[in-house]
Amino acid sequence: MAAAIGLASAQGFPAKPIRVIVAYPPGGSTDIIARILGQKLTDHFGQTMLVDNRAGAAGMIGAAIAAQSTPDGYTLILSDTPLVVNPSVFAKVPYDPVRDFTPIAMVAQSPMMLVVNAGVPAQNLQELIKLAKAQPGKFTVGSAGTGASSHVVAELFKMRAGVNLTHVPYKGLGPALAEVAGGQINSVFTSIPAAMPLVKAGKLRVLGVCSTHRVAVAPEVPTMEEGGVRDFEAAIWYGYQGPAGLPKAVVAILSTEIARAAELPDVRERFLGIGLEPLILMPREFHAYIATELKKWAEVVKAANIKAE
Numbered sequence: 001m002a003a004a005i006g007l008a009s010a011q012g013f014p015a016k017p018i019r020v021i022v023a024y025p026p027g028g029s030t031d032i033i034a035r036i037l038g039q040k041l042t043d044h045f046g047q048t049m050l051v052d053n054r055a056g057a058a059g060m061i062g063a064a065i066a067a068q069s070t071p072d073g074y075t076l077i078l079s080d081t082p083l084v085v086n087p088s089v090f091a092k093v094p095y096d097p098v099r100d101f102t103p104i105a106m107v108a109q110s111p112m113m114l115v116v117n118a119g120v121p122a123q124n125l126q127e128l129i130k131l132a133k134a135q136p137g138k139f140t141v142g143s144a145g146t147g148a149s150s151h152v153v154a155e156l157f158k159m160r161a162g163v164n165l166t167h168v169p170y171k172g173l174g175p176a177l178a179e180v181a182g183g184q185i186n187s188v189f190t191s192i193p194a195a196m197p198l199v200k201a202g203k204l205r206v207l208g209v210c211s212t213h214r215v216a217v218a219p220e221v222p223t224m225e226e227g228g229v230r231d232f233e234a235a236i237w238y239g240y241q242g243p244a245g246l247p248k249a250v251v252a253i254l255s256t257e258i259a260r261a262a263e264l265p266d267v268r269e270r271f272l273g274i275g276l277e278p279l280i281l282m283p284r285e286f287h288a289y290i291a292t293e294l295k296k297w298a299e300v301v302k303a304a305n306i307k308a309e
Contacts, residue, residue, distance in 0.1 A: 010249030013073060017048040020240075021077040023062025025055045029193050029276065033108060033238050034078045036270055040261035058082055058148065058308075064094035067101060071245035073254060076104065081149050081236045084294040088301035089147030090308045097294055098287075102246035105255040106239035106281035106289065107262040108271055111211035112153055113221065115195050115204040116187045117180050125208045125227030128187075129161050136164040140185040142176035145169050147308045150176065152297055153189040153210065153234040155304035160229050180204060191236050192217060192275030210234040217275045237279070237293070239286055255283055 020038060022031045031053065038049035054062035059082045066077035079101070087093045095101070114125070122128035132139040143151035146169045158165055168185050170176040176188045177195065181203040189210070196217065198204045208224045209215050210233060224232040240258055242251070259280045261267060268278050281289055300306075 010073075010247060010253055013250055013253055014045050014047045016074060017050050018045075018073070019050045019052050019075045021052050021054055021062045021066045021075065023054055023056075023059035023077065023079075023082075026053050029110060029191060029236070029274070030078055030080055030238060032193075032274065033271075033276070036267060037107065037258065037261050040264060040267065041257060044257055044261070058086055058090075058145070060086055060090070060094055066241070067095040067243055069243050071102070071243045071247070073242060073246060073250035076240050076242050076254070077101075078238060079241050080238050081293065081297075084290060085147065085149055085152055085297045085301070087294070088298040089152075089306055098291060100244050101241040102244055102251060103283050103286035103290060104240040104242060104246075104251055105258040105262070105283070106237060106279060106286045107258060108276045109235040109237040109279045110191045110193060110276050111209050111215055111233075111235045112150070112189050113192055113195060113209045113218075114157070114187060114189055114207045114224075115177075115180065115199065116207060117183045117185075118203055118205050119183060120186055120205070122207065123205075125222070125224065125229060128207055129163055129228070132161075132163040132165060137166050139163070139165050140168050140187065141165045142168045142170055142179055142185045142188040144173040144176055145171060147301070147306055148173075149234075149236060150189045152300055152304075152306065155306065156232065156234065156300050157189065157224075157229070159300075159303065160224075160232050177204075189234070196275055215275065215277065216272050237289070238276075239281070251283055 020034050022034050024030050034051045041049045069075035084097050122131050141154045179185045180188050181198050206221045208227045209221050271278050
């Protein structure tokens with residue numbers, strides 16, 4: 001009976017515009033991805049993919065709206081890493097990242113990278129670690145705020161590299177990057193798209209990329225493991241989800257077409273051009289990935305005793 005209902009609900013889907021919630025202001029990576037893929041899906045479906053920016057509370061406002069929406073496929077969210085970090089950081093989160101969503105398709109990831117002010121006397125990761133160990137607590141690392149992905153990754157680095165860095169939280173990654181570029185703080189872990197303009201301008205130096213492989217947009221930058229820090233992988237991932245209870249037939253239509261759009265040559269080229277790596281995970285794989293990420297970052301948050309202010 002449930003299968004029949006789901007099939008019936010998928011016949012002629014979509015029959016009206018689909019709202020895609022982006023839990024951040026316009027202009028960021030999540031917003032850019034939603035608009036690039038949204039145009040392709042609009043062309044295919046003949047129905048508009050409406051990007052709805054619902055910023056605030058570290059992405060929790062947009063996530064809550066998506067989780068509480070009608071499970072009919074007409075409200076989706078382009079979620080990212082904070083979705084699974086927030087439950088470990090905040091005392092109250094208005095959603096459960098596993099129970100309250102239906103994974104549809106992961107489309108891309110952006111390995112984070114460690115950048116320092118161009119004046120920092122460290123040309124590589126080992127020189128930075130040596131410098132930090134020589135002056136415990138004096139070397140600073142900024143973040144987009146307490147409990148943000150950039151903060152959690154910095155804490156993982158401190159544990160893996162055995163260094164004592166002073167964390168300096170900001171209200172957003174933009175201000176943190178500006179302060180590193182201006183020399184007010186020494187370093188920050190950031191997404192590639194956010195950092196590359198300042199790197200190309202000579203204001204920041206990249207010391208390592210937090211992935212298992214070098215990235216196409218900056219092939220000269222070694223991975224953290226190549227720099228001597230083992231078991232260190234951190235990326236901002238991006239994927240479409242709907243509220244819990246989304247009919248399987250609707251999920252099948254959406255996941256197939258989202259994956260198709262994300263694999264188009266011109267979309268891949270645009271993604272790579274801004275430091276995004278196309279990475280398709282279909283519903284079951286995406287569900288498993290979310291569970292793994294949730295556990296991984298919960299362990300880091302607990303070990304570092306991170307609590308949102």
